[in-house]
Amino acid sequence: MNVQVNPAEMKIDFGGPYVMSIGGKLVGSNETFEVYNPATGGVVANAPAGTREQMEEAIAAAKAAQPAWAALSFKERGAYIEAYADALEANKEDIITLLTTEQGKPRHSMATVEVDAAIYWVREVAKRELKNEVIEDTEDHVVEVAHTPLGVVGAITPWNFPILLGLWKIAPCLLTGNTMVMKPSPYTPLGTLRFGEIAQQIFPEGVLNIVSGGNEQGQWMTEHPDISKISFTGSTATGKKVMASSASNLKRITLELGGNDPAILLPETDYEPLIPVLFDAAYGNAGQWCIATKRLYVHSSQQKQFVDAFVAYASTKTVGDGMDPNTDIGPIQNTMQYNKLRSLFADTKDKGYNIRLGGEIDESLDGNFVPITVVDNPPEDSRVVQEEPFGPILPIIAYDDVDDVIEKANDTEFGLAASVWGPDRDEAIEVGKQIEAGTVWVNEIHIHGIDIPFGGHKQSGMGVENGREGLEEFTNTKTYMFKK
Known part of the structure; x- marks a missing residue:
């Protein structure tokens, strides 16, 4: 035919x-x-x-x-x-x-x-x-x-x-x-x-x-x-x-x-070239996607330097109307989700967490605009770590032990996707195999294909x-x- x-x-x-x-x-x-x-x-x-x-x-x-x-x-x-x-x-x-x-x-x-x-x-x-x-x-x-x-x-x-x-x-x-x-x-x-x-x-x-x-x-x-x-x-x-x-x-x-997808940077990862990739993974579509990176774990030996570099890069990005060619990140799609983010941002501020970028929503604007926000090393039991924000806010969390970070990555009701990044490919793959998620990317992220099954665990x-x-x-x- x-x-x-x-x-x-x-x-x-x-x-x-x-x-x-x-x-x-x-x-x-x-x-x-x-x-x-x-x-x-x-x-x-x-x-x-x-x-x-x-x-x-x-x-x-x-x-x-x-x-x-x-x-x-x-x-x-x-x-x-x-x-x-x-x-x-x-x-x-x-x-x-x-x-x-x-x-x-x-x-x-x-x-x-x-x-x-x-x-x-x-x-x-x-x-x-x-x-x-x-x-x-x-x-x-x-x-x-x-x-x-x-x-x-x-x-x-x-x-x-x-x-x-x-x-x-x-x-x-x-x-x-x-x-x-x-x-x-x-x-x-x-x-x-x-x-x-x-x-x-x-x-x-x-x-x-x-x-x-x-x-x-x-x-x-x-x-x-x-x-x-x-x-x-x-x-x-x-x-x-x-x-x-x-x-x-x-x-x-x-x-x-839904998902609360972790990304894990293993020790001695060359993170500088990864920052644009990890930024897009977290903030693309204003963070409104189920497979967005929502928790980013960085080894304590690199976490401070990483956050400084990540914030510097994120500071160059523009939130605005999607019809403007200079816009990198658009608005939150609806007022229901916007109000959920208002609550999450208020909690993050009220708890005194270290907000390195953003954090203040300008409610006088006509659109549902939420600033690109980075939270530096909040506690594991905080809302910003435990919940799926579905917005442009990312906690960057320090860890010391690989086994411990695997446990933290899996300590969630969700199991949609995750990513692991490291200089030793075999080691990164072994860590990835221990993550409880339907899709695990190693040294890459958000790769899909017609012939690649996609689904969630838990x-x-x-x-x-x-x-x-x-x-x-x-x-x-x-x-x-x-x-x-």
Whole structure:
């Protein structure tokens, strides 16, 4: 199958009203809600608030479309998905601008990287396939293992990477023969509504449905008997509610949740060239990502010098409006998270911790701006060390003993990711093997790939995304046995 796309015909009107995608149709709602620009506090647009009836229509449309979609081969479904990547590419610049406007991240850096990565992901996932595996073939017996679609998948996406994480779910879900109903975060629904609108020009009706609205929609999805799986990215607290609600019909679930990711610099590490990398790892997207470095442990023999150098570098960075090309770090996306950070900053100041940079939030500004903040060697039981801040604040903590720092790194309910840095690669790998996390980077960080599984341990999640394992998450394992 060859799905032809003329890029000139794939451009959509980004200035028009925002609409949902239900059963191949673009529909509005009598009820709307306001979406804000976090850099200005101004209203960007009104998004449709889907009703319970519209959610039911979307799920019914996905259910009706699924058998015919599943009947296609991987290559046939992949052709549709590749065409979708072409259509997204044709609208890329508008998507990037919209992402910055509703999410806040700098357009010239993080927003462009996110959209480029998302389109690349869609295009590459389209080339994958799950093939049947023959595990026994004797003179009188054959055993074959297949992976069959689950049916209708409900996807609930977050506000920190709404484009990338939305398309991370769509591409493998559709490739494996499922259909989808997606609910974007009410803080950042606009880009998702637009890429849903683009999808209606490519996919058969009902294959991909986008319904925007409030948090109550998540419960409608998790409780619905016609949804076979929930793929959720968000906080651990909400993930627990998703898991409990999904038990009504034993839905399959993939939960990508929070983290309190440590980075460990081993003794005698040449840290100077690493400072820009570690800065980006902690403060990229204003610290609003689950895999951000949130605790940085440096051996006491180097900690003071490291903090001095790190603060000097961080002081050169600018917090501002993401549409300004001089901005390095954008605003906090929403007032809920902004207020959580206000509380954390107040606690850090009230406890008298050594704040080497930042620390004071200027609440007179129109946007949700939070300064780049470095806390020098706070106690291990402090909030800034124990909590996931999801903002631009980093504790840099001294340690003396490697075994002790491994214990401290693991002393958390989270287990999403970690990094270890050191001059002796073998030693760093051995330390990394002792870290309780789903992903551990050694002398690098934030490397992802289409074929690299990603998921959390402990209360950082359940299941994985990406890789063969990520594709299999959207399927049932089915065993065929044949007597010859």
